[in-house]
Amino acid sequence: MENRRSYFSNVERKSISPSAIVIGGGFAGIAAAHALRNASFQVVLLESRDRIGGRVSTDYSFGFPVDLGASWLHGVCEDNPLAPLIGRLGLPLYRTSGDNSVLFDHDLESYALFDTDGHQVPQELVQKIGDVFETILRETDKVRRECNDDMSIAQAISIVLERCPELRQEGLSHNVLQWYLCRMEGWFATDADTISLKNWDQEVLLPGGHGLMVRGYRPVINTLAKGLDIRLHHRVTKILRHKKGVEVTVENGKTFVADAAIITVPLGVLKANSIKFEPRLPEWKEEAIRELAIGTENKIALHFDKVFWPNVEFIGVVSSTTYGCSYFLNLHKATGHPVLVYMPAGRLAHDIEKMSDEAAAKFAFLQLKRILPDASEPIQYLVSHWGTDENSLGSYTYDAVGMPRELYEHLRIPVDNLFFAGEATSTKFTGTVHGAFSTGLMAAEECRMRVLERYGDLDMLEPVHPVIMGEETASVSVPLLISRI
Incomplete structure (x- = not known):
């Protein structure tokens, strides 16, 4: 003793x-x-x-590994201090992006976006609005240089759209733009009205893009x-x-x-x-x-008995607000397992954490059912609680x-x-x-x-x-x- x-x-x-x-x-x-x-x-x-x-946190209850916490190697290169260990262990990576753009861990062509009526957004429009979003973010740098005081990225975007009305979007294009902003919120695990204009892009991104730990x-x-x-x-x-x-x-x-x-x-x-x-x-x-x-970003992993979704890395639902947007990581593309991972961040993540695991999984599935009416019910689900877990009380710093x-x-x-x-x-x-x-x-x-x-x-x-x-x-x-x- x-x-x-x-x-x-x-x-x-x-x-x-x-x-x-x-x-x-x-x-x-x-x-x-x-x-x-x-x-x-x-x-x-x-x-x-x-x-x-x-x-x-790698969970094996589906019969194969699913990361409910960190899952990417950001910087697939020899400069990454984890690369030697990952290489020696022979662990495969699935590269979801080959560069370090403001769209972060996925390339534009890897998205399939849908409106709330279940119609797929034309890929040309996805590409076009992605380019517009990058232009808007570049314009926020001018706002940053003009202002001594910091402000949120959301406020800076509002200023840019006032100054450059040609960048404003209406209808479906507006909703797609909101989805891109929603993805940015997912990167920072918080809402755009809390992200610093002055410092949001000061983190160092290693070269080599982003790799999912298969x-x-x-x-x-x-x-x-x-x-x-x-x-x-x-x-x-x-x-x-x-x-x-x-x-x-x-x-x-x-x-x-x-x-x-x-x-x-x-x-x-x-x-x-x-x-x-x-x-x-x-x-x-x-x-x-x-x-x-x-900030807080959570994962709701839905395990299905068959694949009924398009063969893309990310499936998104566009909406008129970032809160109404959603996105699913398609693990089948990277691992071969029929799993979609819903990833809410910021206020939405906090609201979902108030639900039971069953209710949270049902909420995620309903987002999917809106765009894919033939979706079959998941056979298993996993839900993370990084914001309320007393051992973490959040996902990561921003x-x-x-x-x-x-x-x-x-x-x-x-x-x-x-x-x-x-x-x-x-x-x-x-x-x-x-x-x-x-x-x-x-x-x-x-x-x-x-x-x-x-x-x-x-x-x-x-x-x-x-x-x-x-x-x-x-x-x-x-x-x-x-x-x-």
Whole structure:
């Protein structure tokens, strides 16, 4: 039976390895723990859920993998820090877009859009309005340069349409334009009236386009987690820091003690103040937590016994408002499985989260039935709840109106022997899995340096590096398996 005060002691320093506690078992936390263990630290990882992965959640209840959280590799290239691992594991990617346009993770020709009467929008019109949308976004840059104060992308678009009436659309064309704006809202997981004009396009997009993880992200996180000391069902409630180390208390009262802690819980959890810090975090850190914004995008996966929809990557319903628009990711195109994934974001996502899973799945199916009257009922469904799940309280971070981008860095900067990681601490790659992974490695290296400085033993250990599958394969570059059907 374990003591209530557990894991590492700070006495007899010369006889034990340096130690760290990692809080949160998503990609940032697993990457940090993996790297520190490779640097000869004693590491324990505390995870509140009954699984690892965090906002990466691959579900197998359909009999095959479906990602209910992150599912894309944004930047299918060797520069992506996850590419070497994905390549060595032989995990296939389905490239949904070959470039990094404002239309983000899908190309124009991959859409089949329908009006609410079930008539398919002519592809020429889809292409034309897509080009108009890009033009409107380019015009918003002029508005940005003219204004000192920030505003929402929705307000900037209104100004552009006032100035350039030739860009205004009526009828079906207007509805298609709303659908493109709805897709943009899905990228940021929030509504257009909350997205910053000043910063919406400041995220760095790696080259190579966007690839869907055909077999899900679970094999990647499981590989990183091998051999780690992971404690599931360990919800952290208090973190006490002092000169000699940290004490981390979990919900059942057990306390873990180590030289340092790396905190990788989602921004939504930090914003909820469910973890008490003693002493309090400095005001600049509390401000970053308070002012940074997290959005919500959910997935409702519908499993059918047969395919009755067109052979495209995205099926969309256009409407006169973004709230009325909807879109379905066609997993059959990428994986061969008869699954459509409905993906509501922003206010719509929050409203659907108030429903039961059965009602949410029915709502999604009714959107489909409106445009495809011959649609058969789903045989199974899965529903995510990223906005209300107490372990996430949101999907990922976005640039809110008036929010300085330096807040991401403020969230990342260590406080004494507390280190921070996660997608919300990544200035360049906010909201991405590779962003979370990179910050985990960065926090591990900062932690290693700080702890060994205190030991006076900086030459004791090698720098952290993410050795994944043995030293003999660490330097071998394996090409990514990319398909486009």
